[in-house]
Amino acid sequence: MIDIAVVDYGMGNLRSVSKALEHVAPGKRVIVSSDPADIAAAERVVFPGQGAMPDCVRELDARGLRQAVISAAADKPFLGICIGLQLLFDHSEEGNAAGLSILPGNVKRFADADMVDAHGARLKVPHMGWNEVYQSRPHPMWNDIADGERFYYVHSYYVVPEDAGVEVGYSEYPKRFTSCIARDNIFAVQFHPEKSQHAGLKLLSNFIAWDGRP
Amino acid sequence: MSLAKRIIPCLDVTDGRVVKGVNFLELRDAGDPVEIAKRYDDQGADELTFLDITASSDNRGLILNIIEQVASQVFIPLTVGGGVREVEDVRRLLNAGADKVSINTSAVTNPQLVADAAGRFGSQCIVVAIDAKQVGDHWEVFTHGGRKATGLDAVEWAKKMVELGAGELLVTSMDRDGTKIGFNLPLNRAISDAVSVPIIASGGVGNLLHLVEGVQEGGADAVLAASIFHYGEFTVRQAKEYMRDHGIEVRL
Numbered sequence: 303m304i305d306i307a308v309v310d311y312g313m314g315n316l317r318s319v320s321k322a323l324e325h326v327a328p329g330k331r332v333i334v335s336s337d338p339a340d341i342a343a344a345e346r347v348v349f350p351g352q353g354a355m356p357d358c359v360r361e362l363d364a365r366g367l368r369q370a371v372i373s374a375a376a377d378k379p380f381l382g383i384c385i386g387l388q389l390l391f392d393h394s395e396e397g398n399a400a401g402l403s404i405l406p407g408n409v410k411r412f413a414d415a416d417m418v419d420a421h422g423a424r425l426k427v428p429h430m431g432w433n434e435v436y437q438s439r440p441h442p443m444w445n446d447i448a449d450g451e452r453f454y455y456v457h458s459y460y461v462v463p464e465d466a467g468v469e470v471g472y473s474e475y476p477k478r479f480t481s482c483i484a485r486d487n488i489f490a491v492q493f494h495p496e497k498s499q500h501a502g503l504k505l506l507s508n509f510i511a512w513d514g515r516p
Numbered sequence: 517m518s519l520a521k522r523i524i525p526c527l528d529v530t531d532g533r534v535v536k537g538v539n540f541l542e543l544r545d546a547g548d549p550v551e552i553a554k555r556y557d558d559q560g561a562d563e564l565t566f567l568d569i570t571a572s573s574d575n576r577g578l579i580l581n582i583i584e585q586v587a588s589q590v591f592i593p594l595t596v597g598g599g600v601r602e603v604e605d606v607r608r609l610l611n612a613g614a615d616k617v618s619i620n621t622s623a624v625t626n627p628q629l630v631a632d633a634a635g636r637f638g639s640q641c642i643v644v645a646i647d648a649k650q651v652g653d654h655w656e657v658f659t660h661g662g663r664k665a666t667g668l669d670a671v672e673w674a675k676k677m678v679e680l681g682a683g684e685l686l687v688t689s690m691d692r693d694g695t696k697i698g699f700n701l702p703l704n705r706a707i708s709d710a711v712s713v714p715i716i717a718s719g720g721v722g723n724l725l726h727l728v729e730g731v732q733e734g735g736a737d738a739v740l741a742a743s744i745f746h747y748g749e750f751t752v753r754q755a756k757e758y759m760r761d762h763g764i765e766v767r768l
Contacts, residue, residue: 314640317613321588411555414712421519426714426737428640428683432520432767452520452767454562454593456640456683474518497593497615498558513614 303332307344308511309371309386309415311362311462312336313353319383321349322496326507338370346509347374349490351385355409355459356397366403375404375488379514382490387483388461390490396459405485408463412475419476428458431475435493441470441516443489443508451501453493455481460492487514520767521731522562522738523594523755524716525745527552530570532578535610536694536743541677546746550585553718556745558570558588559752562767565686565716580612587613595643597686601626606633610641618686618763620645620695621659627680633682643716644682647672648703649690655703662690682713686740689719694743696722704734716740722759724750731733731764 306327308319316334323332333340341347349371351358362368374380375390382390391401394409401409411470417425432452437444452482460479471482481492487511495502527534527549534552535543546552553564564586568579576599595610597618606617616638623630623644634642634648647662648655648670648698655670674685687707699717708715717736721727721744730739744750756766 317611318587318591321613322591325588325591352640404714424709425519425737427712428714429519429683430640431522431737433518454591455519459602476518494593497591499592503591 303331304333304340304344306333306346306348307341308332308342308348308350308368310334310336311351311358311365311367312381312409313351313358313361313385316350318494318496319348319350321345322503322506323510326503330401330510331463332384333335336367336419338367340473341367341370341374344374344378346379346381346514347371348381349374349386349389349508350383351389353385354396355394355401356399357387359388359399359401361511362389366414372402372404379509379512381509382488384492384494386478387490387515388398388459389462390483390488394459404488405468405483407452408462409459410462411459416477425476428456429475430456433497434474434491435471435473436473438469441484441489442512443484443505444470445508447508451492453495453498453501457492486516518765520562520765521736521759523759523766524563524565524738524740525556525752526565526567526740526742528567528569528742529579530568532582532735533666534746535569536746538584538670544654549582550589552566552746553586553590555590556752557592560756560768561591561752562738563595565595565597565620568596570599575583580608582591583609583612583614596647598645601634602629604634607640610637616641616643616684618643620647623677624657624659627676630677630711631680634683639681639683642682643684644673644677645686645688646677647690647705648686648700650703652698655706658690661685662693670703671706671710672712678711678713684715684716685711686718693718693721695720695754696743698722698726699730699734699736699739701729701734704730705738708735708737714738724755727755728759728762731759732762753755
């Protein structure tokens with residue numbers, strides 16, 4: 303029995319994700335795997351990702367994991383992290399890459415022209431560090447997490463869902479952008495819960511407890 | 517409210533211990549790295565940086581063991597630097613639990629390493645550390661812990677590193693490191709204005725006002741300090757409260 307499978311397609315530091323999951327779920331079996339059979343057998347699936355989206359798509363396909371991810375996203379508690387959020391959409395400006403089209407929408411880069419704060423100071427890209435995450439609507443994954451809690455981000459691209467209703471969380475940099483989405487059994491975040499100290503660990507433990515219903 | 521400025525305690529590690537010296541001399545023992553990392557995490561550090569300053573290659577493996585232990589107990593971003601010479605070194609550190617790897621001397625001797633590492637693992641995990649010293653009317657890049665001049669202009673070098681794929685720059689003033697007289701603010705400001713990626717200011721913090729100046733005058737996105745935290749002068753939380761009271765957004 304595999305309790306949690308972390309999808310390994312060669313992109314990013316999966317040690318951090320699995321260590322954080324093991325920390326919040328002692329006694330659960332957490333595996334990091336690139337075997338589609340493991341993803342299919344797992345009770346819940348974490349889909350992380352770092353680096354450039356075109357590379358992520360290529361590596362995912364090179365390992366034959368595309369269908370396993372799409373199937374998992376269809377029917378079991380599914381948590382996307384960072385590029386694992388972006389990949390759920392149709393298309394990214396980064397390298398003009400096609401995503402998995404599990405959700406309609408696109409992935410855009412922070413526009414240079416917008417990168418000025420309220421005091422006129424330039425904002426850096428990547429958006430790196432701890433920003434406040436506001437909850438657009440209630441969700442079991444937000445249990446015991448304060449509205450406006452800070453999480454750790456590092457990214458230059460953000461998702462623009464076609465259906466605004468999938469947004470469950472947002473941040474501002476300096477404009478408001480969707481940073482968390484949910485639909486049915488899917489929950490996905492742009493920030494890194496595995497690196498967001500208490501709040502991040504709480505989100506991961508909510509995922510362990512989540513039955514996959516909105 | 518928006519993105520918080522980060523406070524990053526820095527742990528210089530040699531032979532499995534945290535140490536701190538003045539201009540890399542007179543090393544003084546500050547304790548066990550895992551214990552210190554946990555303490556700073558409890559105090560609200562936004563990230564931790566470990567610099568492996570072990571001179572001999574015999575004890576290089578120790579840092580991997582330390583990072584593994586820290587990464588299974590501390591869930592904030594960890595940057596590790598020191599002695600990173602090839603892509604394989606980057607991979608080893610990331611696998612041990614580092615989130616970012618800092619490249620310093622090897623970025624100068626082999627700039628392609630920065631491009632290769634960023635291409636392989638993503639810019640988000642590649643930090644280029646720039647040690648700069650005032651020479652005449654500009655700042656020059658130094659390597660080998662500040663002992664070797666390179667002839668490179670620090671601001672031009674910063675731009676080149678970002679073009680090659682650095683996702684963040686750690687800017688240390690060698691003139692200030694360990695002196696407790698404050699950051700070299702013009703140096704930080706010049707580099708911060710020249711590049712689009714975040715800058716970590718380092719070298720010279722002696723009091724909490726220095727941290728405020730690093731952000732407000734130096735244009736730093738994050739501030740790094742060692743000795744003010746190691747010897748219990750200030751906690752990370754006190755530093756953050758002080759910054760907040762001076763109008764800087766922090767995570768508290």
